[in-house]
Amino acid sequence: MENLIWNPEYECLKREELKELQKKRLQWSLRWAYERVPFYRRRFDELRIRPEDIKNFNDLKILPFTTKDDLRDNYPYGLFALNMEQVVRIHGSSGTTGKPIVVGYSRGDLSTWSELVARIATAGGVQPKDICQIAFAYGLFTGGFGLHQGLERIGATVIPASAGMTERQVQLMADFGTTVLVCTPSYALHIAEVGEKMGVDFHQLPLRVGLFGAEPWSENMRAEIERRLGIIATDNYGLTEIIGPGVAGECLHKNGLHINEDHFLVEVINPETEETLPPGEVGELVFTSLTKEAFPVIRFRTRDLSRLIEEPCPCGRTLARMERVRGRTDDMLIIRGVNVFPSQIEHALMEVEGVEPHYQIIVDRVGALDNLEIMVEVSEEVFPDAMRKLVEFEKKIENKLEQILGLRAKIKLVEPKTIERTSGKAKRVIDKRVL
Ligand code: DLL
Numbered sequence: 001m002e003n004l005i006w007n008p009e010y011e012c013l014k015r016e017e018l019k020e021l022q023k024k025r026l027q028w029s030l031r032w033a034y035e036r037v038p039f040y041r042r043r044f045d046e047l048r049i050r051p052e053d054i055k056n057f058n059d060l061k062i063l064p065f066t067t068k069d070d071l072r073d074n075y076p077y078g079l080f081a082l083n084m085e086q087v088v089r090i091h092g093s094s095g096t097t098g099k100p101i102v103v104g105y106s107r108g109d110l111s112t113w114s115e116l117v118a119r120i121a122t123a124g125g126v127q128p129k130d131i132c133q134i135a136f137a138y139g140l141f142t143g144g145f146g147l148h149q150g151l152e153r154i155g156a157t158v159i160p161a162s163a164g165m166t167e168r169q170v171q172l173m174a175d176f177g178t179t180v181l182v183c184t185p186s187y188a189l190h191i192a193e194v195g196e197k198m199g200v201d202f203h204q205l206p207l208r209v210g211l212f213g214a215e216p217w218s219e220n221m222r223a224e225i226e227r228r229l230g231i232i233a234t235d236n237y238g239l240t241e242i243i244g245p246g247v248a249g250e251c252l253h254k255n256g257l258h259i260n261e262d263h264f265l266v267e268v269i270n271p272e273t274e275e276t277l278p279p280g281e282v283g284e285l286v287f288t289s290l291t292k293e294a295f296p297v298i299r300f301r302t303r304d305l306s307r308l309i310e311e312p313c314p315c316g317r318t319l320a321r322m323e324r325v326r327g328r329t330d331d332m333l334i335i336r337g338v339n340v341f342p343s344q345i346e347h348a349l350m351e352v353e354g355v356e357p358h359y360q361i362i363v364d365r366v367g368a369l370d371n372l373e374i375m376v377e378v379s380e381e382v383f384p385d386a387m388r389k390l391v392e393f394e395k396k397i398e399n400k401l402e403q404i405l406g407l408r409a410k411i412k413l414v415e416p417k418t419i420e421r422t423s424g425k426a427k428r429v430i431d432k433r434v435l
Contacts, residue, residue, distance in 0.1 A: 001232060001252055003315055006122035006154070007115065010262050011317045018318065022265055023056065025290035030054055033296040036081035039074060040298060057265070061276060065286065065299045071101040071241060080104050082294045092140040093240040094332075094339040100140065103240055104294040110149065112291055113243050116260050117150020120249025123258060123317070124234035125209045126180050128155035133173060135183035135191070136214070136337070137163040142244025143214050143337065147182050150246060156180070163187065163337075170195040173205060180209045184337040185217040185225060185233070189368035192228040203230040213237055213245055215334040216325055222254075235324055241300050242287050248322055256309045256321030263291050266322070267299070268308055271329040282307045284329055285322065303330045333363060335370045349376060 005011050013021070030051035033040040043064055044050060054060055071079060080087060088107050092100040105113065126132065132151045136143030144162060151158050161172055163183065169191055172178065181188060188210055195202060207229060213236040225233050236249035237257050247264060248257035259266055268283040269276055277283040285302045289295075305328065309321040333340045342361060349359055362373040398410075 116246030132180040
């Protein structure tokens, strides 16, 4: 496939020129945050320094890190650098407790975001002639809208399918002649499975490229997706706090994700000692935004573990690469692309009367999809009357059925009046099997 570059002027900038540009933009960004966000100003003032004292990348280390907790503590708009008149979009993602974290975008930020997604999509092989099916959720999650704008910027045709309704995804793909699939890698594999069951041969469809991200995956999984869908699959990385998708993406050499360093300064730190690590060592990624207007971030700790690759890439881009994310330093789970903290689950459970603070979260993969199961202990007071009776009731029905059918069925009790009533023949059987 042709190796196209969306913005060679910046993506292939000489490293020395890039460093100069970064330095200039860093000074602008620090000043911007200092002047407009009390949270950042306080941090500078406490250290008795001013933005102009940060003259080079080394000086940046004086500044404290920003964490997800800082975002949560300033919920919802406390870290915005513009007033709401100039903010044109809000996105969000899960925080460590029940509350989401909120980020804002100015018109300029949306334009930058489109540019960056256009870059990673072009790097992954997307061209203006492509028909791109976006099977990421549209909503507070940055995946849907982020990819949407970037692909439109390229001039590709966008199908905003959103996530879910998998059979319909396959149908759209076949009917609309989709050439690019955009979603999480696990959902791509699920689409493959469902399509195969429907009797669709993906190799006969025009589908040729997959842009996948938002969750960790492996080389094996890539091979499997490429084989089953008959496509070239690339990885792209991003996070809400920094901008969403468009922070970094693989080119067709599939050997590390090029970081959009003219917009984000990356550091790798030892998550325990918080010391900066030399290039090539595995540690936690820390990003500082260089151009963002509505939501600048200084030294944001991502909790994502990776390694930087500074050797030149054969594609011609000079932007450094990060290895695919190896894992996280905290307990955040990513389930079907959705960030979930055990603390959030606990918070939700504790809101329910009669639930004890004893629970176990079981995450599994059923087929290609993540499955979340939670074992919850109920209190002694609740258990005897409601639970025990219901469990006994379930068992009684199960036993009776087994006597008559010779088959054990799993009984799930539902609330009164929830099974649909019809004016004609009652619908007793729903056969979901795809034969
Ligand atoms: O997942 C943004 C995104 C959307 C990226 C679509 C790519 C495509 P959040 O919901 O804030 O944002 O989740 C960010 O997801 O800190 C990583 O732990 C994880 N993550 C994102 N991309 C990758 C990837 C979006 N390619 C969190 N590989 C990040 C591994 C990823 N993990």
